[in-house]
Amino acid sequence: MSTVAEPLTGVVPYKLREFHPFESAGERFLYLVPSGAIFALDSIGRQIVDILTTESHDREKLVEILNKQGFSTSEIELSLAELEQSEVISYGDYIPEQPRLPDASFPLQRIVLNVTNQCNLACGYCYEYSDDKISNTTGKPKYMNHTIAESAIDMLIKESATRPAVHVTFFGGETLMNFPLLKSSVEYAKEKCAEAGKKVEFSLTTNGTLLTEKIIDFLSDHQIGVTVSIDGDRELNDRMRIFHDGRGSYDVIVPKIKMLLARHRTNSIGARVTLSSGVSHVRRIYEHLTQEVGFDSVGFSPATASPDRLYSIGPQTMGNVLEGFEELAWQYRDFALQNKQHGFTNASDTLKELHSGMSKAYPCGAGLGLLGVGTSGDISLCHRFVDSPVGKMGNVTDGGVDQVARQGFLETHHIGARYDCHTCWARPTCAGGCYHEAFIHTGHTSDANLHYCDWIRGWSDLCLRIYGEIAVKNPSFLDRFNDN
Ligand code: SF4
Ligand code: SF4
Numbered sequence: 001m002s003t004v005a006e007p008l009t010g011v012v013p014y015k016l017r018e019f020h021p022f023e024s025a026g027e028r029f030l031y032l033v034p035s036g037a038i039f040a041l042d043s044i045g046r047q048i049v050d051i052l053t054t055e056s057h058d059r060e061k062l063v064e065i066l067n068k069q070g071f072s073t074s075e076i077e078l079s080l081a082e083l084e085q086s087e088v089i090s091y092g093d094y095i096p097e098q099p100r101l102p103d104a105s106f107p108l109q110r111i112v113l114n115v116t117n118q119c120n121l122a123c124g125y126c127y128e129y130s131d132d133k134i135s136n137t138t139g140k141p142k143y144m145n146h147t148i149a150e151s152a153i154d155m156l157i158k159e160s161a162t163r164p165a166v167h168v169t170f171f172g173g174e175t176l177m178n179f180p181l182l183k184s185s186v187e188y189a190k191e192k193c194a195e196a197g198k199k200v201e202f203s204l205t206t207n208g209t210l211l212t213e214k215i216i217d218f219l220s221d222h223q224i225g226v227t228v229s230i231d232g233d234r235e236l237n238d239r240m241r242i243f244h245d246g247r248g249s250y251d252v253i254v255p256k257i258k259m260l261l262a263r264h265r266t267n268s269i270g271a272r273v274t275l276s277s278g279v280s281h282v283r284r285i286y287e288h289l290t291q292e293v294g295f296d297s298v299g300f301s302p303a304t305a306s307p308d309r310l311y312s313i314g315p316q317t318m319g320n321v322l323e324g325f326e327e328l329a330w331q332y333r334d335f336a337l338q339n340k341q342h343g344f345t346n347a348s349d350t351l352k353e354l355h356s357g358m359s360k361a362y363p364c365g366a367g368l369g370l371l372g373v374g375t376s377g378d379i380s381l382c383h384r385f386v387d388s389p390v391g392k393m394g395n396v397t398d399g400g401v402d403q404v405a406r407q408g409f410l411e412t413h414h415i416g417a418r419y420d421c422h423t424c425w426a427r428p429t430c431a432g433g434c435y436h437e438a439f440i441h442t443g444h445t446s447d448a449n450l451h452y453c454d455w456i457r458g459w460s461d462l463c464l465r466i467y468g469e470i471a472v473k474n475p476s477f478l479d480r481f482n483d484n
Contacts, residue, residue: 080318149185176206211257322459371393417446433452
């Protein structure tokens with residue numbers, strides 16, 4: 001949205017507003033910034049944009065040029081009005097507005113309970129234990145207890161205000177090292193949410209090593225979504241995902257994952273791959289995890305690491321990762337044109353954001369609709385900041401959410417305060433990127449993640465072209481991205 005200035009006197013030129021142009025399936029589209037809308041140009045729209053790209057013109061001159069190209073005055077007027085209303089062009093100058101700061105009472109939607117800070121693996125890139133760790137667990141309990149978990153759930157219900165549904169995510173360390181607490185927390189949350197008239201959903205992230213039939217049946221009975229961390233085939237997975245004695249985890253987890261996939265059919269089960277310098281074979285990993293292990297969905301994210309770490313992904317490897325993403329994204333397109341679901345979640349997540357016309361004020365829900373809770377009950381920005389002095393926002397048994405700290409964070413991390421992003425066309429979906437990633441790279445959560453801008457823009461442009469092609473050739477496929 002923007003404010004259109006009204007210079008009503010004299011000759012006022014039409015100007016192009018901010019957009020990223022792209023072509024797909026022989027059509028031309030504009031990704032409108034900052035609104036995040038996608039606009040398909042018809043033939044007269046294309047002419048108007050091309051003319052104004054070369055030079056600004058007033059209405060009279062534009063009509064004259066377009067009349068000579070065979071367009072009638074009435075269709076020109078209609079098109080100008082539509083382009084102006086859609087914020088493709090402006091009549092005179094305009095002042096772009098950044099997304100608005102949410103209200104201070106923005107209701108909480110999700111808590112992430114770090115039910116233990118212990119782990120039976122020693123993955124080389126882990127942000128909780130590696131050289132880049134920001135948490136300090138000295139003096140903190142190793143395992144969350146029932147009082148803390150129940151207080152956290154009470155806080156979620158209270159802070160969710162009028163929201164009809166809330167979500168509890170279980171996280172670690174290795175989450176299943178505190179399965180008894182997970183079990184009792186699910187039961188407590190169901191009971192308390194029912195009393196409050198709210199729906200509650202659950203999910204957990206696990207390394208898969210401790211899965212048993214009994215645990216899987218509990219997860220299935222309670223429709224708990226599961227994300228399993230695994231980095232591909234034995235060779236790739238065991239480069240980083242190892243036990244403390246150095247043994248690889250692949251042979252332990254794969255039979256358990258197959259049991260999970262066979263027994264748990266009530267909610268989604270996805271694989272989460274962490275890419276690092278020696279593990280960046282996107283297509284090979286995807287094919288192994290879907291075809292050999294049996295996952296329906298696989299998501300990738302690069303390891304968060306300061307640039308001098310051996311496992312950090314340099315620009316060259318990021319280029320290879322983008323190529324791998326590109327291959328899978330085109331596969332996704334091919335599946336979409338046949339109305340088939342493809343499991344590459346990086347593509348489906350970005351297409352969903354583009355479809356919803358998302359224009360983010362913040363890169364993610366951290367500190368906004370989402371908060372992390374550590375074993376001591378300390379509340380943090382998200383699960384990655386648990387037990388860190390950075391991003392601490394109160395304690396569940398000692399006053400609950402520190403609203404002053406929360407509001408202070410939101411005011412200083414809004415896209416409006418990330419000045420480096422103000423002229424970037426990818427900001428509606430990126431909004432500066434992960435606070436934790438920024439902190440590891442620059443020491444400041446409020447900095448934009450400028451080390452991956454080229455990558456983000458390359459990926460966003462690719463997803464826009466895929467979105468455009470699906471919109472032209474099989475638009476009904478996009479209905480699945482409508483919010484229920
Ligand atoms: S971090 Fe980079 S890609 Fe993301 S919005 Fe800012 S400038 Fe754009
Ligand atoms: S700050 Fe980073 S890790 Fe935390 S929720 Fe946001 S994107 Fe995820």
